[in-house]
Amino acid sequence: MTGATSNALSAALDPPITDQAESVDDVWALFLWIGFGVLALVVGLVLWVMIRYRRTDGRLPRQKHYNIPMEITYTVIPFLVVCALFAVTVATVRAIDDTDADPDLVVHVVAYQWSWQFEYPDAGVTIIDDSDDEDPELVLPASSTVRFDLEAIDVIHSFWLTPFRFKRDMIPGSPSSFSVDIGDTVGEFPNAGVCAEFCGLDHTKMRFRLRVVPPAEFEDWLAEQRVAGGVVGALVDGAAP
Amino acid sequence: MTAIDPERRLGDRDADRLVSVDEFVDESHRGRLPRSVTGWLTTTDHKALGIAYIVTSMVFLAIGGLLAGIIRAELAQPGIQVVSEQTYNGVFTIHGSVMVYLFAVPFGFGLANYLVPLQIGAPDLAFPRLNAFSYWLYVIGGAVMILGFLSDGGAAAFGWFAYPPLSGMSGSPGLGADLWIVSIILTGTSGTLTAVNVITTVTMMRTPGMTLFRMPILTWNLFITAFMVLLAFPVLSGALVMLEADRQFGTNFFEPVRGGSPILWQHLFWFFGHPEVYIVALPFFGVVSEILPVFSRRPIFGYKGLVLATLAIGALSTSVWAHHMFVTGSVVLPFFALTSFLIAVPTGVKVFNWIGTMWEGSLSFEAPMKFALGFLVTFVGGGITGVMLASPTLDFHLSDSYFVVGHFHYVMGGTVIFAMFAAIYFWWPKVTGRMLSERLATVHFWLLMVGFNMTFFGMHILGRQGMPRRVADYEPIGSFEFWNMVSSVGFVVLTASMVPFLIALVKGLRGPRTVGADPWHANSLEWAATSPPPEHNFTWLPPIRSERPVFDLRWINYEKIGASGSADAWEARQHHDDHWLPLHQWSRDPDEEPTAEQRPVIPDHDGRPTDESGESR
Numbered sequence: 001m002t003g004a005t006s007n008a009l010s011a012a013l014d015p016p017i018t019d020q021a022e023s024v025d026d027v028w029a030l031f032l033w034i035g036f037g038v039l040a041l042v043v044g045l046v047l048w049v050m051i052r053y054r055r056t057d058g059r060l061p062r063q064k065h066y067n068i069p070m071e072i073t074y075t076v077i078p079f080l081v082v083c084a085l086f087a088v089t090v091a092t093v094r095a096i097d098d099t100d101a102d103p104d105l106v107v108h109v110v111a112y113q114w115s116w117q118f119e120y121p122d123a124g125v126t127i128i129d130d131s132d133d134e135d136p137e138l139v140l141p142a143s144s145t146v147r148f149d150l151e152a153i154d155v156i157h158s159f160w161l162t163p164f165r166f167k168r169d170m171i172p173g174s175p176s177s178f179s180v181d182i183g184d185t186v187g188e189f190p191n192a193g194v195c196a197e198f199c200g201l202d203h204t205k206m207r208f209r210l211r212v213v214p215p216a217e218f219e220d221w222l223a224e225q226r227v228a229g230g231v232v233g234a235l236v237d238g239a240a241p
Numbered sequence: 242m243t244a245i246d247p248e249r250r251l252g253d254r255d256a257d258r259l260v261s262v263d264e265f266v267d268e269s270h271r272g273r274l275p276r277s278v279t280g281w282l283t284t285t286d287h288k289a290l291g292i293a294y295i296v297t298s299m300v301f302l303a304i305g306g307l308l309a310g311i312i313r314a315e316l317a318q319p320g321i322q323v324v325s326e327q328t329y330n331g332v333f334t335i336h337g338s339v340m341v342y343l344f345a346v347p348f349g350f351g352l353a354n355y356l357v358p359l360q361i362g363a364p365d366l367a368f369p370r371l372n373a374f375s376y377w378l379y380v381i382g383g384a385v386m387i388l389g390f391l392s393d394g395g396a397a398a399f400g401w402f403a404y405p406p407l408s409g410m411s412g413s414p415g416l417g418a419d420l421w422i423v424s425i426i427l428t429g430t431s432g433t434l435t436a437v438n439v440i441t442t443v444t445m446m447r448t449p450g451m452t453l454f455r456m457p458i459l460t461w462n463l464f465i466t467a468f469m470v471l472l473a474f475p476v477l478s479g480a481l482v483m484l485e486a487d488r489q490f491g492t493n494f495f496e497p498v499r500g501g502s503p504i505l506w507q508h509l510f511w512f513f514g515h516p517e518v519y520i521v522a523l524p525f526f527g528v529v530s531e532i533l534p535v536f537s538r539r540p541i542f543g544y545k546g547l548v549l550a551t552l553a554i555g556a557l558s559t560s561v562w563a564h565h566m567f568v569t570g571s572v573v574l575p576f577f578a579l580t581s582f583l584i585a586v587p588t589g590v591k592v593f594n595w596i597g598t599m600w601e602g603s604l605s606f607e608a609p610m611k612f613a614l615g616f617l618v619t620f621v622g623g624g625i626t627g628v629m630l631a632s633p634t635l636d637f638h639l640s641d642s643y644f645v646v647g648h649f650h651y652v653m654g655g656t657v658i659f660a661m662f663a664a665i666y667f668w669w670p671k672v673t674g675r676m677l678s679e680r681l682a683t684v685h686f687w688l689l690m691v692g693f694n695m696t697f698f699g700m701h702i703l704g705r706q707g708m709p710r711r712v713a714d715y716e717p718i719g720s721f722e723f724w725n726m727v728s729s730v731g732f733v734v735l736t737a738s739m740v741p742f743l744i745a746l747v748k749g750l751r752g753p754r755t756v757g758a759d760p761w762h763a764n765s766l767e768w769a770a771t772s773p774p775p776e777h778n779f780t781w782l783p784p785i786r787s788e789r790p791v792f793d794l795r796w797i798n799y800e801k802i803g804a805s806g807s808a809d810a811w812e813a814r815q816h817h818d819d820h821w822l823p824l825h826q827w828s829r830d831p832d833e834e835p836t837a838e839q840r841p842v843i844p845d846h847d848g849r850p851t852d853e854s855g856e857s858r
Contacts, residue, residue, distance in 0.1 A: 012719025013706040027634045028705075035625040042592060042621045046614060049599040053537070054606075060796070061603045066543045070597070071590070075546075078589040082582040082628070089582075089632040090575050096634055097574065155407040156503060158568060158641060162707035165638040169569045171504060172406060173497030176570045191707065191716050196568075196641040198400045198711040200407055201326055205714075 014163040014189050017212060018180040020096045024165035027092055031085065096166065100179035104144035111150070111157035111170045111195065114202035125225040137209040138193060141218035142186045147179035158197035161210060163189055167196050186212050260795050262759040262769055265783070270775040271674065271754065285369035288774065290376050291355025292672065294347055297376075301343040301383060306739075308336035310732065313696075317729035319717040329713040330398035331417070335386065337401030338421065341517070342428050343383045345657050349524035350375075350435045352664060353463040355672070357439055359767035360460045362448030362785070364777035367441035375434040382427030389417035389424075397421035400711060402514060403484070405495035405506050410488045422485045429478040436470035439463055448766075450785035454548070457765040457788060458541055461548050462527030465555045469516045469523075472559060477513035480506060504571055511562035519558045521653055523551060525660035526591060529613045532667050533595050534789075535763045536610035537602030543594045544788060550587035550594070557584045567633045568640045574633045581631035588624055592617065607761070608682035612663035615690055619659055623651025626701060644704025650697040658693065662686075662742070667761070674754030674772040681745040688738030695731025699724035764789035 016022045053061075108119040115129035118138050129136040140146055150159055152170035160167035168178050193208030213221060274289050275281045284290065311332050315323045324332065354372065358365055366372050389396035394415025399408040403421070406412050443464045447456070456464070484506065486492040493499040495506045534541045541547065557580055563572040564581045595617060604610070626648040629635050639645060662685070669677050703724050708715055715721050759768040767774070768791045769783050783794040 011706055012708075012716075012721050024634055024638055027632065028629075028638075031629045031632065031635060035629065039621060039625055042596070043618055045596050046599075046617060049596060049602070050604060050606075050614070053599060053602050053604050055538075055603045057603075059603070061538055061601055063540055064542070064601065065540050066546070067597070071543050071546045071594075074593040075586060075590050078586045079583075082585050085628065085632065086575075086579055086582050089578055089634050092634045093574055093578075093632075096637060097570070155412050156404050160641075160707075160709065162638075167568050167637055167640065171497070171569060171571075173502070174504065174571065178570070191718055194707065194709050196709045197404070198330075198407070200398075200412060201330065203330075204326060204712040 012191070014192055015185070016165060017163040017185045017189075018166075018182050020098075020180050021163060021165040022183075023092050024096060027088060028165075030088065034081070034085070098179055099177045100145050100147050103147040103179050105141060105146045106149060107138070107140070107146060108149045109138075109151070109159055109170075111152045111159065111199075111206075113154050113200050114195075114206040116193070116195075116206070116208045118208075120222060123222045123226065125222055127225070135190075135193070135207045135209050137211055139211045139213060139218065139221055140182060141215040142182055142212050143184045144215060145179060145181050147177055149175060149177045151175045155199050156197050157195050157199050157206070160194045160196040161192050162194065163192050163210065167194075169197055182212065186214055260797055261757075262783075262791060262794060263757040265781055265794075266758045266769065266771050267780050268771060270780050271771050272773040272775045274773075283373075285365075285373045286776065287354050287358050287366045287369065287372060288672075290372055291351050291353075293376055294351030294354055294379070297380060297383070298344050298348040298351060301339050301347070304387065305336050305339040305344055306736065308332050308339065310736065312336060313729040313732040315713055316715070316725050318726070319715055319722060321714055324713075326713045327395060327398065330711075331390065331396040333711055334398050334400055334421075335389065335396050338386060338397075338425070339383075341401055341521070341653070342425055343379075343386065345521040345653060346432060346517075347379055347428075348657070348661060349463070349466065349521065350379075350432065352459070352524050352528070353435065353439050353467070356668070356767060357442055357460055357463055358446070359770060359774060359778055360457045360765050361443060361446065361451050362766050362779060362782055363442060363446035364779070366438050367446055368438050371434055372438050375431040375438070378427050378431035378434070382424045382431060385420050385427065386424035389420040392416040392420060402510050403506075404510075405484060405487065405501075405503050406497060408484060409496050411496075411498075419485065419488065422481050422488075426478050426481050426485075429474045429481070432470050433474045433478070436467035436474070439467040440471070443467075448782060448785065450790075451766075454545065455785055455788045455790075457527075458530035458544070458547055458551075459524070459527030459765075462523045462530070462551055465551050466520050466523045469520050469555050469558065473513040473516040473520065476509055477517075480509035480513070483509075504566075504569060507566050507569065508562070511565045512559070514565065515562040516555075516558045518649075518653060519554055522656050523554070525616070525656055525664075526551070528660045528664045528667075529595060529616055531763075531765065532609045532613040532663055533598045535667075535761050536607060536613075537599045537604050538762075539598050539600075539602040540764075540789060540792075541594070542597030542600070543590075546590060547594050550590040553587040554584060557587070564631055564633075564636070567636045578631055578633055582628065585624065585628050585631070592621060592624075607666075608677065608679055608686070609663045609667035609761075611683070611686045612659050612666060615686060616656060616659035616663060619651055619655035619693065623648060623653075623655060627652060639704060641710055642704035643700045643708045643710055646710050647697050647700030647704060650700070654697065655693055658689070662689070668767075669749060670756040670760045671767055671770075671772050671774070673750065674756050675749050675752060676756055676760065677749040678745045681741040681748075685738050685741040685745065688734055688741070692731050692733075692735030692738055696728050696735050697731075699727050699731075759791060759795075762795065764792045766790055769794070 016025050106121055108121055110117040110119070116136050117129065118127040118136065119125070127136055148159065150168055150170045152172045154172060156172065157170045158167050159170055164180055166178070166180070168176060189210040192210035195203060195206035199206065272288060274292065275284050281289070281293070311324060312329070315321070315329055354366065392415065394417055396417040397413065397420070399413055399418065408418060443456070443460060483492070483494040487494050487496055487501070493501040495501045495503055497503055530541055530547060561577060561581045561584060563577040566572050567574060567577070626644070630639060630645065630648060666677055666682055669675070703721060706719060706721070708721060715725070754772070756772050758771055766782070769781070770778055783790045787793055
């Protein structure tokens, strides 16, 4: 029972696997601590006034209407705090919302109702969802820079990789791109890929698996796929934006 | 120099005593609601329509809650157990739409209807028939939306923000989508008309002495909300007409296959959608700003700061919309991040003003105060996650996840629900002339507090750990099962909290009307009218020399406590009554014909009003 409980409370979130995701987690930790601090401050003040200033007699308390210095203080301090949070955001967001012109690998992702297609245009390999039981699998090389060219062909989808701590909406008619620097973690992430924008009937089932392999193994895998002829049945051929 | 001596006014009684409002109001002038169906259908009385708005919106709250129950039942465990995915998609769409368009906003309009004329000393809203028209538009619009469930193909199933192309003809061919669009156009138009009415009323119909900066904060907030409605709702209605034209008349505003732009819809929708969040919240901020001073026996702290904060929120709220679109990759991130962060400043100012109001006060914890404090704590929780979502760095991960669901249920759900119950417990005696049970209210409050936090807190964790919103099913990984189960159990507790509330309502409607005009020892003008107020509201008004005319009246015998020169106020009042009150006397009652005579101020020993000279009329 103890084991089951600890399992039930364990994090479902995979560790960050890109440089960008690590920086997101750092910012998250910062915001979380500041957030808890503010919550504790306000709840503490409310509890304090509830206890300290509860009604004990019928006398009218001092009728104080305002206190300008105090009001300026509690306007300026939150202003400075949000300015600091804004500075942190601006400093980190550029590296996260980035598009590399010359990446190690380009993956052309096509989303449709209700699955995914992953095309590796340089290798001429396309992974399609040809199974009813299994989600399609995105395979990526570790320690490399990868650019994703995103395209939706029917309605709006959203490409969310939880170990990337990043998602990008895929809007039909407006292809977009982003790139990440994948670290040296390898492994399988069966729950990593999610469509995050509601896209109709089977939105719930529109997921994909992620596997990160060492670069050499990745080349072997690509060669294997080329022999297996994974291009058959592709929805959109190599017209990457 | 004091020209008219309050001591003389109040007879030979003790000059140091507190004045009771009941000495001034005429109990024979209790208001009546329409008694027949025709009466309700044709009423233009702002109080009857205010009650109608509030009751109707509570019915929609119940419908929305029922739909939420289906959602929580389906998500209690992984797998598809309760409803099909198609039904589930319709259920969450209508849940969101009902709660936002048919419950939260109209409840605020109900408050505006009932309270704005009372708080500014006016006999009704400026355009009573337009007001009735808005109400019936809203009822029809709401019915149209719910009827979607009966249409071929079921209700609309594209989420409450209806992103095309999914909401276009190819994505949602069913009639339910068209009904949804028409419904929102109708309720949006209703809201626009109400906003016009509120703005005109506040601008034109304040009683003399009621300057803008003596208006209660609630009226201020409803006034500013009305401007935001005027700015936001027509944009939504226009966008919906474009969407409907795309669906039925072959236009291509949003259909990418034929050259339209789905992003255009998102801009138009969120240009409405973010002010909408504050349109929902500001009236409830106003409610709390009315309640905290009363139960703290303190004036609202930093009145002008609060008004400025509300204005700042209103202004900023029109420039933050694209934070809903950070993940589209097609908006300027730093600009919208900055404006979104900045809106935390006036919001924080409000929170500190509320705490400042209680500081050094004399706090008692009757039902309205409990719910107001519950609001305060819940709202801060939601505000903090809002600041996290304002940062694109974090939003890229959290957007469209259950984190967002948790966030907006704290800011829009918790804020509205707690402040709504605070409002109901606070104004119930004014509206009905009876009190609600304190004991049941306490049970209600704690069940709600526990149930609400159980239901929505875990959603933040689910979202951060990768659970997307709007899914009927989820993988049984990590803590997903645990937190979803906690949330569903929490929803049962939340629903159970309605039981003591409903019992209290039923009990509260029985028995004689025993409550006087001012049961809470409150501040604003509505407490100077009988409970319930008569048709056209006032037979008598206290002098208005500050934002707390009723407080000033109670403490008029004490130097330096009420408004400055409150004794002089009697002279000013006299002048006002002679010159202005005839303009406000709209009643056809021959006893209340417009008159330039002096107004009755105190009852004689037989309870009949007497005039200035002390002679019975």
